[in-house]
Amino acid sequence: MDRRPASTPHHPRHRLLARQTPARRPPQPHADAVFLGLDGDTAVFATDLPSPTGQPHDLRALVSTLDPAEAATLAYARGILHWQRNQRFCGACGGATDPRDGGHHRQCRNCAKLLFPRIEPAIIVLVTWQDHCLLARHRGANGYSTLAGFVEVGENLETAVHREVREEAGVRLADVRYQASQAWPFPAGLMIGYRAHAASPDINVDHTELDDARWFTATEVRALRDAEHHSDSIERFLVDGWLTEQS
Numbered sequence: 001m002d003r004r005p006a007s008t009p010h011h012p013r014h015r016l017l018a019r020q021t022p023a024r025r026p027p028q029p030h031a032d033a034v035f036l037g038l039d040g041d042t043a044v045f046a047t048d049l050p051s052p053t054g055q056p057h058d059l060r061a062l063v064s065t066l067d068p069a070e071a072a073t074l075a076y077a078r079g080i081l082h083w084q085r086n087q088r089f090c091g092a093c094g095g096a097t098d099p100r101d102g103g104h105h106r107q108c109r110n111c112a113k114l115l116f117p118r119i120e121p122a123i124i125v126l127v128t129w130q131d132h133c134l135l136a137r138h139r140g141a142n143g144y145s146t147l148a149g150f151v152e153v154g155e156n157l158e159t160a161v162h163r164e165v166r167e168e169a170g171v172r173l174a175d176v177r178y179q180a181s182q183a184w185p186f187p188a189g190l191m192i193g194y195r196a197h198a199a200s201p202d203i204n205v206d207h208t209e210l211d212d213a214r215w216f217t218a219t220e221v222r223a224l225r226d227a228e229h230h231s232d233s234i235e236r237f238l239v240d241g242w243l244t245e246q247s
Contacts, residue, residue, distance in 0.1 A: 083188065
């Protein structure tokens with residue numbers, strides 16, 4: 001699907017939700033509908049349904065069962081509709097806002113301020129020490145996972161990695177290397193993945209966000225991974241890359 005609303009970069013996507021074929025000229029979509037792009041000659045929109053029919057499903061649970069392009073489009077639609085619902089009023093003056101540019105930004109009726117969708121960046125990191133990797137059990141969780149956290153105002157991504165690992169697990173890092181990123185619009189996240197080497201094996205869990213953290217061997221991690229049903233996450237990408245190196 002060709003997603004090219006005015007002033008919006010071109011991204012290849014796929015089909016989604018409400019469709020409008022110009023030749024048939026059906027009724028116009030709801031005023032708050034977001035134009036997602038073109039699937040051939042068909043205009044594709046996303047909109048909230050006032051009275052949904054059928055059985056609703058959580059998109060997060062469906063992502064791994066969909067074609068990657070379709071999953072990306074659905075996630076994109078979910079994220080921008082969430083922003084539309086939560087940006088009805090201007091944060092500067094409190095005035096009501098209206099959608100512009102096919103729903104890709106909003107404008108305040110009172111002060112004319114332009115408002116754009118927010119993206120909340122977060123880092124996720126797989127830390128290693130020799131032939132072990134660091135996994136943690138977060139408060140209230142049953143299993144172990146990599147460390148992650150939101151980037152704070154005024155810090156770069158690498159600083160966020162150092163801070164998050166030090167604050168939660170008490171581990172100091174020797175180096176940090178970028179690996180990949182993944183959009184996570186639930187509702188507006190962007191996960192930036194890293195690998196890092198620990199400066200020492202010392203762990204000092206904060207017991208605020210984490211209940212436990214420890215070093216795992218590749219054999220132990222494979223057992224944990226085989227019990228995990230989600231294979232489309234950036235965490236799985238980081239873990240699988242490390243396990244390949246340990247083979």
